[in-house]
Amino acid sequence: MSVNVDAGFIGTGGIATALARGLCASPEFQGVVHVFDIDAERTRSLKEEFPTKIVVAASNQELLNNAEVVFPTLLPDVLERVAPSLNFREQNHIIHIAAGTKLLKVVPWFSPAKSVVRAVPLPFAAKRTGPVVFFGDDALCERLLSLLGTVVKVRTEKDLEVLASVTGVMVPYYGLVSEIVRWCMTKGLDFKNAIDYTCYMNEALSMLMRQECSEDIEAFMSAAATPGGMNELAWNEMIATSAYLPWRDSLEKIGRHYSL
16 A cells, blocks of 8 residues: 655654664655755765755754654754754644653643654664554545554553663574574584574464464463474573573563553
8 A cells, every 4th residue: 555645754863764774765755755864974875866856955843844744753852952943833743752752741742733643663664664652643644654564553552661661672683593593503513503593483483373362372382392292392491590581570670661
């Protein structure tokens, strides 16, 4: 489904750049992307990469005047200073992505925009893959975000913040993969085969679990662990050493940043 709308990014840091790249690379995106950043080098790089899709605005206000869907991608404290100085339009659809700042606080910043939703996009949106958490009721924003990955629409803002907390274990997951890859290499396997096999295996495991696992997760895991087999051995070792406890503790600490 094509989406014919102009989008705009106030600020072009890492996540904004990833989103802009994802939109520009999407064949279904029929609009243009307006960008503004006080760091002109960031917008110049995007313009060079997508010369027909990127429009560099002269100011944030010019961007608001021309973009229908707007991503304010500044840090919360900066956005709180900048937004009140701008004249948002009633026609603007705002996708709020600043972490840890609830809609109740930010909606007045974007007045008189009637539509303000919240989302948690992630860097792999540049590749148009992975999940995008979405909270709100705006079909246009939801369709636009669907070009960047799989939209996971939640019922409450708290649900969004629970999933936002989960994003905090992305790098620890990379650390787990790196331990497996390094172990393979100590046994003489080359890096490329080690990382390809490990990552492809984990991609397949994630897909299978998402498709076939019920709420009885323990039963799903037990069915996958052959009695007396290698998976059972590893699973028992993890349980015996409380290896999963740091993951739960980390999520609890991240969740506190969202008052969970």
